[in-house]
Amino acid sequence: MPLIVRDATPADVPAIAALYADEVRDHVNTYEYDVPDDAEMARRMRGVLDGGYPYLVAELDGEFVGYAYASSYRARAGYRKTVENSVYVVPGRQGQGIGAALMQALIDACEARGYRQMIAVIGEPTNTASIRLHEKFGFTLVGIFRGIAWKHDRWLDTVQMQRTLGAGTSAPPQDE
Numbered sequence: 001m002p003l004i005v006r007d008a009t010p011a012d013v014p015a016i017a018a019l020y021a022d023e024v025r026d027h028v029n030t031y032e033y034d035v036p037d038d039a040e041m042a043r044r045m046r047g048v049l050d051g052g053y054p055y056l057v058a059e060l061d062g063e064f065v066g067y068a069y070a071s072s073y074r075a076r077a078g079y080r081k082t083v084e085n086s087v088y089v090v091p092g093r094q095g096q097g098i099g100a101a102l103m104q105a106l107i108d109a110c111e112a113r114g115y116r117q118m119i120a121v122i123g124e125p126t127n128t129a130s131i132r133l134h135e136k137f138g139f140t141l142v143g144i145f146r147g148i149a150w151k152h153d154r155w156l157d158t159v160q161m162q163r164t165l166g167a168g169t170s171a172p173p174q175d176e
Helices: 010-026 038-050 098-112 128-136
Strands: 004-007 055-060 063-072 082-089 117-123 140-151 154-164
Touching: 004 098, 010 038, 010 055, 010 063, 010 082, 038 055, 038 063, 055 098, 063 098, 082 098, 098 128, 117 128, 128 154
Parallel strands: 082 117
Antiparallel strands: 004 055, 055 063, 063 082, 117 154, 140 154
């Protein structure tokens, strides 16, 4: 079976929660310390979807291999056309085009919803796979925040990248 990217459903929450738990415990792609349970991940998913943002899952041969979503970059009304992306791929499945398929589907879904900018907040400049993925999709480096997070007994830098969506800043939003 080919790789399928589809809208996430509540049935996907256990797989999403398990993948995210690995990231929280063992990595610095999130600066969260405590692993959220399935109920919390379901609440978060509902918040993303209720906000009108896309939440996607990738399957390969019928098996969950990753997820992605966009959410509000900031809470203030002026940021309403800017989203922050999140893309996670199951360990051992990186480098198989899953992240790229999720990213393209996420960009398409955000453009269809009228969003104008997408921000990537990448934990650590050493996460070259994520940086390369974002560059492949037209993201450019905005900057690196030095030592702004503490996790796994060390200070962490955070990479910020940005990509224009749709009409970008060439026209006001349609809801103006």
